[in-house]
Amino acid sequence: MEELKHLKDEINKCVKCGTCRSICPTFRVIGRESASARGKITLIGARFNSELDITDAYLKHIKECTMCGACRDTCPNGVDTIGIINAARAQAVKEQGLPLAANLFLKNILDSSKLMPFALKCAARFQGVFFKDSGVDNGLLSRFSLPLVGQGRLIPPLAETFFLDMPEVKALASDTARTEKNRAARPLKAAFYAGCGVNYLMPNVGVKSIEAVRKAGGDVVVPDSQVCCGMPAYYMGDVETARNLALKNIEAFEGYDCDYIVTACATCTYGLKSVFKELLSGESIRSREMTARVNAFCSKVMDITVLLADVLKYRSEGGNKDAKRIVTYHDPCHLNRNLGVRDEPRELLKGNSSLVFKQMRFPCSCCGLGGGVSLTNYELSIEITKRKAESVRDSGAEVVATACPGCIVQIRDGLHRYGVDAEVKHVVELL
Amino acid sequence: MFTESIKNELRRIVGEANASFSKEDLLCYSYDATNKVSMPDGVVFASTPEEISGIMKTANAAGFGVIPRGAGTGASGGSVPVEGGLVLSLERMKKIIEIDAENLLAVVEPGVVTWEFQQEVEARGLFYPPDPTSLKFSTIGGNIAECAGGPRAVKYGVTRDYVMGLEVVLPTGEIINTGVRTVKGVVGYDLTRLIVGSEGTLGIVTKATLKLLPLPETTKTMLAVFPDVKDAARAVSEIIKARIIPSTLELMDGVSIKCVEEFAKAGLPADAGGLLLIEVDGAVETTEKEAVIIEGICKDSRAISVQAASEKNEVKNLWKARRSASAALFRARPHKINEDVVVPRSAVVELIAGVEEIAERKNLLIACFGHAGDGNIHVNVMYDRSDPREAKAAPEAVEDVFRLALGLKGTISGEHGIGTAKAKYLGMELGPAAIDLMMRIKNVFDPRGVLNPGKIFLQADMSPASGARPAQGAPVRH
Numbered sequence: 001m002e003e004l005k006h007l008k009d010e011i012n013k014c015v016k017c018g019t020c021r022s023i024c025p026t027f028r029v030i031g032r033e034s035a036s037a038r039g040k041i042t043l044i045g046a047r048f049n050s051e052l053d054i055t056d057a058y059l060k061h062i063k064e065c066t067m068c069g070a071c072r073d074t075c076p077n078g079v080d081t082i083g084i085i086n087a088a089r090a091q092a093v094k095e096q097g098l099p100l101a102a103n104l105f106l107k108n109i110l111d112s113s114k115l116m117p118f119a120l121k122c123a124a125r126f127q128g129v130f131f132k133d134s135g136v137d138n139g140l141l142s143r144f145s146l147p148l149v150g151q152g153r154l155i156p157p158l159a160e161t162f163f164l165d166m167p168e169v170k171a172l173a174s175d176t177a178r179t180e181k182n183r184a185a186r187p188l189k190a191a192f193y194a195g196c197g198v199n200y201l202m203p204n205v206g207v208k209s210i211e212a213v214r215k216a217g218g219d220v221v222v223p224d225s226q227v228c229c230g231m232p233a234y235y236m237g238d239v240e241t242a243r244n245l246a247l248k249n250i251e252a253f254e255g256y257d258c259d260y261i262v263t264a265c266a267t268c269t270y271g272l273k274s275v276f277k278e279l280l281s282g283e284s285i286r287s288r289e290m291t292a293r294v295n296a297f298c299s300k301v302m303d304i305t306v307l308l309a310d311v312l313k314y315r316s317e318g319g320n321k322d323a324k325r326i327v328t329y330h331d332p333c334h335l336n337r338n339l340g341v342r343d344e345p346r347e348l349l350k351g352n353s354s355l356v357f358k359q360m361r362f363p364c365s366c367c368g369l370g371g372g373v374s375l376t377n378y379e380l381s382i383e384i385t386k387r388k389a390e391s392v393r394d395s396g397a398e399v400v401a402t403a404c405p406g407c408i409v410q411i412r413d414g415l416h417r418y419g420v421d422a423e424v425k426h427v428v429e430l431l
Numbered sequence: 432m433f434t435e436s437i438k439n440e441l442r443r444i445v446g447e448a449n450a451s452f453s454k455e456d457l458l459c460y461s462y463d464a465t466n467k468v469s470m471p472d473g474v475v476f477a478s479t480p481e482e483i484s485g486i487m488k489t490a491n492a493a494g495f496g497v498i499p500r501g502a503g504t505g506a507s508g509g510s511v512p513v514e515g516g517l518v519l520s521l522e523r524m525k526k527i528i529e530i531d532a533e534n535l536l537a538v539v540e541p542g543v544v545t546w547e548f549q550q551e552v553e554a555r556g557l558f559y560p561p562d563p564t565s566l567k568f569s570t571i572g573g574n575i576a577e578c579a580g581g582p583r584a585v586k587y588g589v590t591r592d593y594v595m596g597l598e599v600v601l602p603t604g605e606i607i608n609t610g611v612r613t614v615k616g617v618v619g620y621d622l623t624r625l626i627v628g629s630e631g632t633l634g635i636v637t638k639a640t641l642k643l644l645p646l647p648e649t650t651k652t653m654l655a656v657f658p659d660v661k662d663a664a665r666a667v668s669e670i671i672k673a674r675i676i677p678s679t680l681e682l683m684d685g686v687s688i689k690c691v692e693e694f695a696k697a698g699l700p701a702d703a704g705g706l707l708l709i710e711v712d713g714a715v716e717t718t719e720k721e722a723v724i725i726e727g728i729c730k731d732s733r734a735i736s737v738q739a740a741s742e743k744n745e746v747k748n749l750w751k752a753r754r755s756a757s758a759a760l761f762r763a764r765p766h767k768i769n770e771d772v773v774v775p776r777s778a779v780v781e782l783i784a785g786v787e788e789i790a791e792r793k794n795l796l797i798a799c800f801g802h803a804g805d806g807n808i809h810v811n812v813m814y815d816r817s818d819p820r821e822a823k824a825a826p827e828a829v830e831d832v833f834r835l836a837l838g839l840k841g842t843i844s845g846e847h848g849i850g851t852a853k854a855k856y857l858g859m860e861l862g863p864a865a866i867d868l869m870m871r872i873k874n875v876f877d878p879r880g881v882l883n884p885g886k887i888f889l890q891a892d893m894s895p896a897s898g899a900r901p902a903q904g905a906p907v908r909h
């Protein structure tokens with residue numbers, strides 16, 4: 001009840017000035033009011049006043065959002081736009097009985113003739129690995145869209161050996177002995193959280209992250225019972241699944257005596273640092289003990305670029321100074337808007353003398369992947385990426401650096417589709 | 432409500448996908464930035480003048496209203512379907528057709544967002560000055576229909592001054608071209624000027640030929656902070672008196688500063704009484720010289736500090752702060768009536784002092800900010816609708832403000848237009864004969880009253896069945 005009242009107040013705060021139209025990536029592509037935050041808030045307001053039913057059109061519109069947060073940032077009136085949209089999605093899941101996320105899944109994947117046996121096999125495998133009892137959603141599938149083949153889409157290939165299965169990574173799971181022995185010599189210890197992107201698709205990003213931390217004098221552990229961060233489920237309105245996953249992750253890290261919990265994925269960082277708090281503060285589960293546990297966890301979460309640049313003062317040795325490459329940086333929404341991380345990744349890149357840094361236009365505009373859009377509406381999603389591809393081309397960059405596996409997948413797909421010749425790498429791969 | 436056959440006819444004209452009668456779409460096209468809501472019966476997304484012509488012919492035959500809509504950021508209710516009818520969205524017509532650098536002109540469709548157009552021309556070293564504060568999200572069509580102005584109006588004028596010619600679909604469906612592509616042109620009446628600022632009541636703009644200037648070499652941005660907003664206003668008059676025309680001379684009073692700073696965190700002094708955002712543009716030497724003179728004038732007018740923004744980001748933040756003023760004010764009170772009166776530049780101090788007096792007498796919070804350089808001040812009467820005293824006092828205060836502005840030889844709207852919000856005040860400024868002539872013009876263009884009905888003129892005075900009736904003599908009718 002309290003939540004609903006808060007939501008209504010938030011909706012009423014929107015004065016319909018239209019400022020958010022200037023910045024919304026989905027509106028930019030679709031060009032209709034219903035795709036802007038102002039339009040969505042109007043629809044959601046009507047829904048909460050029971051003037052509107054949960055129709056297909058309503059669902060379609062509230063799904064036309066990458067959750068990039070640009071509207072919330074730009075709203076002069078401080079309306080919590082994504083809070084409203086997310087609440088509407090959660091409400092739809094609740095009211096529909098059949099979860100919105102599962103519904104999407106059935107409609108878009110299981111019911112699709114475009115499935116490749118390969119993808120099916122993968123899907124089955126993941127379920128075994130990570131989603132034993134979450135049942136509904138599969139973070140990897142929904143964020144990285146593995147099974148949606150066709151439409152000229154670039155599918156990220158699965159890693160031959162998943163990050164968490166690598167022997168050298170497994171060896172980092174045990175903590176105790178290391179603590180005793182190394183405490184004095186290595187005062188800083190980071191527990192690495194991989195997330196689905198790094199684990200299944202880009203183990204190298206994990207490996208490089210660990211290398212960099214070590215090179216800068218830190219120590220690393222990788223807890224082995226970590227699971228998906230749950231953000232895909234959260235963004236598709238499946239709060240229950242997200243909450244379960246959050247709890248599991250907190251448990252997975254509690255046994256480790258670390259200074260920081262570090263990730264190389266913008267979305268995971270945001271989820272672990274901020275969304276967990278929200279997920280585990282609801283009326284049903286609020287308890288003092290729980291709050292303390294969540295706070296202890298969240299306060300340690302840090303993005304790898306921040307750890308390297310600010311805490312460890314990472315110094316690049318640089319590669320080949322004679323063959324300089326032009327690099328640009330794409331700001332992942334979750335790092336930039338939600339956590340205010342902008343300078344650190346750029347500093348790291350500028351610190352490498354074999355790179356020449358060049359800012360692209362609109363570095364902060366959304367890549368188009370998030371909020372479930374790439375799963376529910378690929379056409380829209382990849383159309384959003386067009387602007388990014390154009391910015392990259394105009395910048396003349398040979399390498400696009402970013403700090404999120406999700407963005408990497410999406411931008412690679414976009415560059416490929418729009419014929420822009422540039423590599424896409426994680427910042428840690430360019431140190 | 433439309434009959435099935437009208438719906439089908441509309442679908443046939445614009446294509447199935449571009450006509451909607453769903454509740455979801457109707458809700459999304461039921462408002463503009465005045466936050467007044469009235470549901471349309473349908474929405475179409477047209478893409479050519481021919482389609483719009485077909486729509487207008489259907490509207491005349493069937494007798495339904497058509498409401499042109501750009502971005503729906505209007506400040507006087509111009510695109511709100513107050514009587515239902517068909518919203519005609521121009522959002523799809525967003526092509527920049529040509530930029531002619533040799534002849535300093537551009538041809539654009541109406542749905543182009545002003546800022547995006549400016550980015551394109553500036554990339555070619557050209558300049559389209561009109562800059563309503565809403566430039567990042569309002570459309571050229573909407574700007575033309577409202578004759579929008581902005582901070583640069585003090586030096587460069589308003590939208591009207593940059594419209595050379597138009598392609599217009601008349602309310603009865605004919606497609607006409609007005610104006611020229613040349614610097615001069617006097618053939619026939621100046622229909623271009625008549626259409627500009629007609630608030631979508633005389634025709635639908637489907638193409639505009641716009642005048643461009645060379646992009647000034649440099650722009651210098653300064654921020655001057657004053658203990659009292661009246662000091663800031665005085666500095667405005669002094670700057671103009673010193674024969675300097677800045678390209679921007681924006682004012683904010685204490686309440687506005689506080690609300691804006693809460694949002695934009697641009698480092699404005701939250702406890703200041705007033706500030707001026709000043710820009711000079713042109714050749715580097717001239718701007719440097721003018722900046723020094725302006726700094727001196729501000730100091731003489733008791734400025735606490737005068738600072739030049741040195742970095743691009745600083746300038747961006749200052750403008751973000753200024754542009755958010757209108758919406759950020761809601762942080763102070765839940766509702767507001769936003770009027771944009773204009774007075775001769777020399778009378779800005781008197782206007783501000785008068786508004787302060789009205790605020791005190793009515794015991795209301797009134798915030799002033801705006802384009803002080805051209806005498807155009809946004810007077811925001813803040814109130815809470817659920818408080819009976821405030822709900823009564825607010826509209827009274829607005830009328831007092833209008834009286835004050837007119838008494839200072841000003842006008843009741845500089846750029847927002849009349850729409851529905853100010854229709855009842857029209858008679859305060861215009862004589863009955865002038866209103867009558869305007870209504871007769873409207874009738875000639877739109878004999879059946881189908882284009883944007885319910886705007887500018889009060890419905891009692893203007894009904895499609897009886898044709899125009901002369902306005903009554905009383906100055907204000909409620």
Ligand SMILES: Cc1cc2nc3c(=O)[nH]c(=O)nc-3n(C[C@H](O)[C@H](O)[C@H](O)COP(=O)(O)OP(=O)(O)OC[C@H]3O[C@@H](n4cnc5c(N)ncnc54)[C@H](O)[C@@H]3O)c2cc1C
Nearest residue numbers: 501502503504505509564570572573576579580631636846
């Ligand atoms: C935060 C904020 C700041 C603002 N600042 C300024 C300012 O500094 N200066 C200023 O002048 N205004 C300002 N405005 C008001 C508004 O942005 C302008 O009036 C703008 O020109 C409206 O453009 P639009 O595309 O949103 O038009 P809409 O609101 O959609 O329509 C406005 C009117 O134009 C008509 N119209 C739209 N397109 C066409 C067309 N193609 N042919 C014929 N008629 C058409 C509509 O019927 C309606 O009557 C501001 C508004 C906001 C919300």
Ligand code: SF4
Nearest residue numbers: 014015017018020075
């Ligand atoms: S910017 Fe904020 S107040 Fe303005 S329309 Fe968008 S959400 Fe509403």
Ligand code: SF4
Nearest residue numbers: 024065066068069071
């Ligand atoms: S979060 Fe991003 S995509 Fe969603 S409405 Fe806001 S600006 Fe648009």
